[in-house]
Amino acid sequence: MxxxxxxxxxxxxxxxxxxxxxxxxxxxxxxxxxxxxxxxxxxxxxxxxxxxxxxxxxxxxGLIDSHVHPVIGDFTPRQNTLGFIDSSLHGGVTTMISAGECHTPGRPKDVAGTKALAILAHKSFQNMRPGGVKLHGGALILEKGLTEKDFEELAREGVWLVGEIGLGSINKPEDAAPMVEWAKKHGFKTMMHTGGTSIPGSTTVTAADVMQVNPHVVSHLNGGPTAIPIEEVKKLIDETSITLEMVQCGNFKVFKQAIEWLKEKNQLDRVILGNDSPSGTGIIPLGILRSVCFIASMTGVSAEEALCMATGNTARVYGLNVGIIxxxxxxxxxxxxxxxxxxxxxxxxxxxxxxxxxxxxxxxxxxxxxxxxxxxxxxxxxxxxx
Ligand SMILES: [Zn+2]
The missing domain is CATH 2.30.40.10 (Urease, subunit C, domain 1)
Structure with a gap:
């Protein structure tokens, strides 16, 4: 011992x-x-x-980045960069949660391919931790044609994340809602892209769409990178109890307002922090610390509470045995x-x-x-x- x-x-x-x-x-x-x-x-x-x-x-x-877009290994083709995970370790990040391996070159978009990618990324990051970072990879991208049996099979292989909904061909709430139900039934955690289109091919997602689909997590409430209108942000805060993610690669005006509203309502336990990187905004090794610092210096929330948003809150939502001392x-x-x-x-x-x-x-x-x-x-x- x-x-x-x-x-x-x-x-x-x-x-x-x-x-x-x-x-x-x-x-x-x-x-x-x-x-x-x-x-x-x-x-x-x-x-x-x-x-x-x-x-x-x-x-x-150790800080948890709730929103990362890895591929395989410590490489991102989005910015042609090696070592971004290890760089984040040097920003205090010890756990990362994949929001979908959407940058995989030639990403397959058929049912067999999207399942294979989720299983491969999940198992690959289980066997290899870049810099020691616990990256939970293999976040299934929802594509047309997936059935409940597919979720059952993926769960048997250890896959437990659904990447942000809207990345794949399932982008209408009426198509996503039944899949999220199957996913929940088989123990998955689900997240949904919110806001304007991030990259060509993905779709704009509104508050009403999110409420219809009812995922575990609203990905980047403050936009990824384009935010929904502030009235819709308020609607998601007031009319749901869904976990709300704020990201570094998003809209800071909405970030500040949302945190202030949640502080007033005494609901800061609903906030988790992610980077949404690697992305068009780049690679931000200090991104989670920067978000903690932004909250602690600009919103009247204490630094220790802001640190809990990047640790214990995320661990609770995703059921991880880290994040709390x-x-x-x-x-x-x-x-x-x-x-x-x-x-x-x-x-x-x-x-x-x-x-x-x-x-x-x-x-x-x-x-x-x-x-x-x-x-x-x-x-x-x-x-x-x-
Ligand atoms: Zn997104």
Missing amino acids: TIIAIKNIGTLVSGDIKKPISSSNTIIIEDGKIAKLGNEELLKQYQCDKVIDAKGITVTP EEGREADLVLMDAPMGSVGKNCIQALEAGDLPGISMVIIDGKLVATKSRNTPPPAIKAVVC
């Missing part, structure tokens, strides 16, 4: 938006899972193989501090001041996978391995 301790944590962000700050300052990790939370007294009870001194900086759950969860953690030169004195203050924090360490399943971020500015204080 391998036991790792993290001590001297200044601020521990739990990931649970109902109680975003934990009073613990020490974490014990056993074989990749969080075993115990408490204070430094814990160190006397465990024979630790490694002790990390956080030196008073902030620890958060509690006993039994996979030990995916980010250690960060205010960047050098920030007016903020710690990670939380820096985010609320509009500065991106500096990442000192990223841990996945209890293993140190990055000890110095190549993408954030340097943290004012660095954690050290004792």
Whole structure:
């Protein structure tokens, strides 16, 4: 058994938006899972193989990007770029959720082909984690001709995601609704593109369409990249309880307004954060941190609550055993501090001041996978391995 301790944590962000700050300052990790939370007294009870001194900086759950468009491996043909997943790790992202492998060169659009692609991407990313990042790939793109038997078969092969509806030939709500029912029946999580057309071939999706289809997640409520009219955003907030995703590659005016409305309604637990990248907007390794920073500095929501939108909220919606720092969860953690030169004195203050924090360490399943971020500015204080 391998036991790792993290001590001297200044601020521990739990990931649970109902109680975003934990009073613990020490974490014990056993074989990749969080075993115990408490204070430094814990160190006397465990024979630790490694002790990390956080030196008073902030620890958060690893960030989750709820909207990524991968292909296979750490390559995107959309921007002809290698290594975008590993780059995101250096922005604190430890889990990614595919919203559909729509950029696959020559993507097959028949029933057998779309199923084969989902199975291939799912199994490929299970066997290979770029940079250590847990990418949940194989998000089925809905095409005409799929039957309930196909969902049953895909579920048997482990596929559990339906990519954003609207990417494939199923783009009318009356065609999508029965498929979403089959998908739900067989344990899939479903998401639906919302807003204007993103790329040639995809379709404009309105609030009424989303309400008719009733997916688990409204993909990019703030547009991907073109948002629905603000009255429709309000309708989805007020008249449904669907999870609402905000993306970095979207409309910031709608982003801000939607968060403010949800704060007023005390429904911030409905928000999850994605990048919607690689896309036409590009590759944004710091995108999830940038969205957290945008919320914390521009909407009156606290930085710790914003961090929970990128961690515990997403884990809850997708049923993942990450995203919250509690006993039994996979030990995916980010250690960060205010960047050098920030007016903020710690990670939380820096985010609320509009500065991106500096990442000192990223841990996945209890293993140190990055000890110095190549993408954030340097943290004012660095954690050290004792
Ligand atoms: Zn989309």
